[in-house]
Amino acid sequence: METGEENTRKEETVKLISAEGFEFVIDKKAAMVSQTIRNMLTSPGGFAETQHGQVTFPEISTPILEKICQYFYWSLEYSSGKETEFHIEPEITLELMMAANYLHT
Amino acid sequence: MDGDPELVGGLVGRCIDAATASAESVERWRRQRRTLDRLPSYLADALLRRIIQRRILLYPSWLEYNSAEEIDLKGESPVDVEWLAYLGAFRHLRRLNLANCRAVNNSAIWYLSGMNNLKELDLSRCSKITDAGINHVLTIQNLEKLHVSETGLTSNGVVLLSSLQNLNLLDLGGISITNEALCSLQVLTNLEYLDLWGSKISNRGVPVLEMFPKLSFLNIAWTEVTELPYLPSITCLNMSNCTICSIFYGKGSTSAPLLKLFGLGATFVDADKLFSIIDTSHVTYLDVSSSSICNLHFLVKMDMIEHLDVSFCGITDDSVEYIAKAGKGLKFLNASNSKLTSQGICVLAGNVINLETLYLSNTSVDDVALSYIALMPSLRIVDLSRTKIKGFAYESQDNLEKTFPLSLLQNLSHLESLNLEDTLVEDEALLPLVFLKQLRCLYLKSDLLSDVSLHILSPLSSLAYLGFRNAVLSNSGLLLFVPPKALHTLDLRGCWLLTENVFSSFCKLHPQIELRHELAGTVPIDENVSAGSTSLHKTYLTSEVRSEGSDGCFVAIIFINSSFACINNKLHDLKKLPKELKTKLGLGLGPTELRVE
Numbered sequence: 001m002e003t004g005e006e007n008t009r010k011e012e013t014v015k016l017i018s019a020e021g022f023e024f025v026i027d028k029k030a031a032m033v034s035q036t037i038r039n040m041l042t043s044p045g046g047f048a049e050t051q052h053g054q055v056t057f058p059e060i061s062t063p064i065l066e067k068i069c070q071y072f073y074w075s076l077e078y079s080s081g082k083e084t085e086f087h088i089e090p091e092i093t094l095e096l097m098m099a100a101n102y103l104h105t
Numbered sequence: 106m107d108g109d110p111e112l113v114g115g116l117v118g119r120c121i122d123a124a125t126a127s128a129e130s131v132e133r134w135r136r137q138r139r140t141l142d143r144l145p146s147y148l149a150d151a152l153l154r155r156i157i158q159r160r161i162l163l164y165p166s167w168l169e170y171n172s173a174e175e176i177d178l179k180g181e182s183p184v185d186v187e188w189l190a191y192l193g194a195f196r197h198l199r200r201l202n203l204a205n206c207r208a209v210n211n212s213a214i215w216y217l218s219g220m221n222n223l224k225e226l227d228l229s230r231c232s233k234i235t236d237a238g239i240n241h242v243l244t245i246q247n248l249e250k251l252h253v254s255e256t257g258l259t260s261n262g263v264v265l266l267s268s269l270q271n272l273n274l275l276d277l278g279g280i281s282i283t284n285e286a287l288c289s290l291q292v293l294t295n296l297e298y299l300d301l302w303g304s305k306i307s308n309r310g311v312p313v314l315e316m317f318p319k320l321s322f323l324n325i326a327w328t329e330v331t332e333l334p335y336l337p338s339i340t341c342l343n344m345s346n347c348t349i350c351s352i353f354y355g356k357g358s359t360s361a362p363l364l365k366l367f368g369l370g371a372t373f374v375d376a377d378k379l380f381s382i383i384d385t386s387h388v389t390y391l392d393v394s395s396s397s398i399c400n401l402h403f404l405v406k407m408d409m410i411e412h413l414d415v416s417f418c419g420i421t422d423d424s425v426e427y428i429a430k431a432g433k434g435l436k437f438l439n440a441s442n443s444k445l446t447s448q449g450i451c452v453l454a455g456n457v458i459n460l461e462t463l464y465l466s467n468t469s470v471d472d473v474a475l476s477y478i479a480l481m482p483s484l485r486i487v488d489l490s491r492t493k494i495k496g497f498a499y500e501s502q503d504n505l506e507k508t509f510p511l512s513l514l515q516n517l518s519h520l521e522s523l524n525l526e527d528t529l530v531e532d533e534a535l536l537p538l539v540f541l542k543q544l545r546c547l548y549l550k551s552d553l554l555s556d557v558s559l560h561i562l563s564p565l566s567s568l569a570y571l572g573f574r575n576a577v578l579s580n581s582g583l584l585l586f587v588p589p590k591a592l593h594t595l596d597l598r599g600c601w602l603l604t605e606n607v608f609s610s611f612c613k614l615h616p617q618i619e620l621r622h623e624l625a626g627t628v629p630i631d632e633n634v635s636a637g638s639t640s641l642h643k644t645y646l647t648s649e650v651r652s653e654g655s656d657g658c659f660v661a662i663i664f665i666n667s668s669f670a671c672i673n674n675k676l677h678d679l680k681k682l683p684k685e686l687k688t689k690l691g692l693g694l695g696p697t698e699l700r701v702e
Binding site: 068071075086087088089090091093094095096097098100101103105 | 115116117119120121123124126129130131133134137140141143144145148152
């Protein structure tokens with residue numbers, strides 16, 4: 001019974017790991033906002049990412065990955081009609097832009 | 106504005122927005138040198154382009170550490186020595202556009218010396234650049250495209266360019282190059298594009314053009330050349346404002362067919378003989394507006410013609426049969442300011458089934474023509490301004506019941522733009538226009554129109570641009586107007602009854618609409634206005650004609666023709682034209698006046 005529950009939970013979430021090793025566990029649905037992550041998780045080739053539901057980003061720092069995760073959730077809300085602003089501090093725009101570019105977000 | 110759709114929307118687009126929100130935002134990231142260095146070049150380009158567009162680049166020192174490959178600073182007046190000092194450090198730069206940067210001088214371009222990645226450099230109309238400055242350009246040995254039109258260069262400087270062996274495009278427009286200087290360029294055998302408009306090249310000098318085996322684009326407008334030898338690789342030729350005796354004499358083997366021919370304002374000595382020599386069977390684009398041509402017999406051989414401009418030529422209905430014969434593929438026809446009448450349009454109907462654009466401005470065409478125009482199913486743009494269109498007729502001489510021939514336009518399911526400026530159309534005649542649901546631009550200008558006409562147009566759901574000028578429109582009439590949903594520009598210039606306070610009220614009600622009126626503050630000009638004012642529709646394609654492959658993007662330069670009354674009308678518009686356009690307008694004035702600032 002317990003293992004079954006754990007399985008479904010694992011199915012619905014993915015773990016994103018930053019350059020420094022911080023782990024962000026987020027809904028799979030949210031992570032799929034990124035075309036790159038979507039490809040990794042759904043490709044039939046059997047990537048390690050597909051099996052374990054975790055992706056490591058050695059190029060993306062923890063604060064940037066956190067911001068990315070916030071964006072995933074904001075993006076879901078936005079597409080369901082909730083009109084709020086997604087604020088980006090000018091200091092992180094360059095780093096965030098590069099990460100977003102890599103993630104096809 | 107950004108060409109790359111990936112950069113619009115999404116998180117990348119939001120980052121660019123946030124990074125360039127204001128000068129302060131830029132200040133907060135611009136010192137992140139290592140990150141900037143790692144930025145993919147197309148992101149760096151996009152970022153820089155946006156900064157320049159938004160004019161928030163206050164100090165050139167902000168340009169430090171950028172991996173951009175393309176920089177377009179066209180027309181940015183503050184660009185000077187200091188800017189160039191920073192630009193010189195852009196080691197990845199492949200393309201730099203400094204056209205119209207008036208402050209750029211010889212010492213400024215010193216900083217470009219030895220930029221070996223630079224392939225394309227545009228210094229057009231940087232008038233302070235002279236022969237002395239060209240030495241700096243010579244150090245950029247990999248340069249492939251160089252624009253130096255309308256700079257201070259002379260023949261002496263042009264001769265030096267012969268050391269840039271990789272050049273495939275050379276734009277020398279407006280420089281008074283001599284035959285001898287052209288001769289020294291013959292070592293540039295990679296040249297595909299050569300622009301020599303306004304030069305001192307003559308018949309004696311042109312045989313050297315045979316030395317360029319790849320030359321496909323040649324512009325010798327405004328020169329004294331009257332006879333051009335056979336140049337087998339030419340596909341696009343511009344001899345506007347020349348006296349043309351013969352083109353391609355001494356015919357040899359063909360390597361490429363002529364596709365485009367520009368002869369605006371040209372004097373054809375014997376057009377029939379001239380066209381009998383040239384192989385015109387592949388010509389798709391012919392512009393002979395304002396030229397001496399008065400019959401179109403030569404069209405018989407042009408089966409492929411798609412774009413034909415015979416405006417201001419004095420052609421009559423007799424010539425229309427040739428257009429009709431060649432007309433299967435015809436997409437664009439400009440016969441404005443000609444002697445065409447409705448009978449001529451009758452001959453065209455049924456023969457030009459692919460015609461998308463039709464200009465008949467300032468002709469004697471009347472309501473009868475509308476029934477023939479309705480038989481041209483592909484039409485998207487129709488200009489009937491300054492014609493005798495009334496928009497109503499009586500059924501017969503005995504039957505005084507009115508009919509409204511504009512309703513015939515309902516058959517044109519692709520019609521997007523309609524110009525009825527300065528016609529005799531009155532309020533009630535406009536009623537049938539309501540059914541043109543796909544209409545995006547409508548131009549009206551007449552003191553026969555009133556509040557009623559404006560209100561009639563409310564249901565035009567696709568209408569984005571509405572010109573409603575010189576009409577008897579009242580304040581209350583404007584305020585009661587329910588604008589179509591898509592409307593973004595409403596041009597009310599010349600509506601003299603309106604008072605200042607009505608504009609603020611209207612803007613409050615409809616903030617999405619840009620109002621144009623003499624009393625509504627500044628009146629910015631855009632492509633819509635020029636498209637509507639077809640009396641201005643004289644394209645002068647001299648230095649601006651790009652070779653084939655970029656058909657859609659060459660800039661049509663507006664030029665006012667003969668009618669002085671018309672010039673007076675448009676002076677108002679001209680004042681607001683960007684500087685660069687004004688320079689181009691200068692092209693139409695005649696070679697002696699080109700230098701007048």
